[in-house]
Amino acid sequence: MKNDGYLRALRGEPVERTPVWIMRQAGRYLPEYRATRAEAGSFLDLCQNAELACEVTLQPLRRFDLDAAILFSDILTVPDAMGLGLSLEEGVGPRFARPVRDAAAVTALGVPDPEGELRYVMDAVRTIVRALDDSVPLIGFAGSPWTLATYMVEGGTSRDFRRVKAMAYEQPALLHDLLGVVADAVGEYLKAQVAAGVDALMVFDTWGGALGWRAYREFSLPYMARIVETVKSAPNGSSTPVTLFTKGGGQWAEAIAATGCDAIGLDWTASLGEVRARLGEGVALQGNMDPMSLYGPPAAIRREVAAVLADIGDGGRHVFNLGHGVLPDIDPDHVAVMVDAVHELSARGAS
Numbered sequence: 001m002k003n004d005g006y007l008r009a010l011r012g013e014p015v016e017r018t019p020v021w022i023m024r025q026a027g028r029y030l031p032e033y034r035a036t037r038a039e040a041g042s043f044l045d046l047c048q049n050a051e052l053a054c055e056v057t058l059q060p061l062r063r064f065d066l067d068a069a070i071l072f073s074d075i076l077t078v079p080d081a082m083g084l085g086l087s088l089e090e091g092v093g094p095r096f097a098r099p100v101r102d103a104a105a106v107t108a109l110g111v112p113d114p115e116g117e118l119r120y121v122m123d124a125v126r127t128i129v130r131a132l133d134d135s136v137p138l139i140g141f142a143g144s145p146w147t148l149a150t151y152m153v154e155g156g157t158s159r160d161f162r163r164v165k166a167m168a169y170e171q172p173a174l175l176h177d178l179l180g181v182v183a184d185a186v187g188e189y190l191k192a193q194v195a196a197g198v199d200a201l202m203v204f205d206t207w208g209g210a211l212g213w214r215a216y217r218e219f220s221l222p223y224m225a226r227i228v229e230t231v232k233s234a235p236n237g238s239s240t241p242v243t244l245f246t247k248g249g250g251q252w253a254e255a256i257a258a259t260g261c262d263a264i265g266l267d268w269t270a271s272l273g274e275v276r277a278r279l280g281e282g283v284a285l286q287g288n289m290d291p292m293s294l295y296g297p298p299a300a301i302r303r304e305v306a307a308v309l310a311d312i313g314d315g316g317r318h319v320f321n322l323g324h325g326v327l328p329d330i331d332p333d334h335v336a337v338m339v340d341a342v343h344e345l346s347a348r349g350a351s
Ligand code: CP3
Pocket: 022, 023, 024, 025, 026, 027, 028, 037, 043, 070, 071, 072, 073, 074, 075, 076, 088, 093, 094, 141, 157, 204, 206, 325
């Protein structure tokens, strides 16, 4: 691979500069993304068209000096393949036609065949791997079982997660049944992504931080641990680095590291240096600039990049990223300022 800095940093090997990629790096803040989405018809049509999904995956790499590509897809493709009927409305967000709210609905769920209902995702992976031609690694991903369950039970985006949290306290066994089948589905899905050619995996536990610490250890963390174990015991799985990202989960970093993951994604509420001091070098850290800092002028963005790099100190085993996805109204030129500043300010040795 021409540029394997991202994989080297995840493994704790020396790097010449801190690698950087951006959550939601392909997306609406890029005019070329909006044009390709319009050509596809809709967001879901875009996900289901391997050539166009490949095109939007590559778009940010043409503009910015990024050290990794991330598969263009969505975490909600898995529950959609489980029969929930996903739609995405502009300004409303994702919706499921058939949310999961009782035992009958949980019992009816099966584990989708990644090369069946989800074949379009694997086709996209194979197309992107060919197009990348060993230039940079490709990251595959899935949602965490808990985060997927929030959408499956609520039926869409939620402010307070009332229905799914009520299920956790009223019918914990039912929620565990749901999380179990979702974890099986995600495990199969991620193994298939590895077989199709992704170089690394990330699990997005976007709503883990909405749980109390006991509930997090009961309803989110064990299912992510199961997924790490499933992936690591599969062919090629032991050499595929896995990043777990629980938004708002910095205070639980020790417990997250104990799953055997290779890296922990942190949002901007955590100090990379403090988490590093607590955990040592045994795990990589990813993050964690505030996505809103990209509203600032270039000089302020450079100062913020320098502050994130200074926080982690020696810069070892660090993958630079935002603490959550890039926002749709960010100026792409500001993203370029960030990416270039990361490389320039973290350069080590001869460069
Ligand atoms: O990071 C990347 O560039 C890869 C692509 C990617 C998307 N979604 C594309 C997308 C990834 C990794 C995701 C993950 C995802 N999807 C998460 C976890 C990460 C996070 O951001 O917290 C979640 C919670 C979702 C669910 C989801 N998908 C929501 C709530 C929405 C609507 C809100 C929004 O931002 O529009 C989506 C749609 C979505 N997923 C878009 C993109 C580019 C926007 C769709 C459009 O083009 O209109």
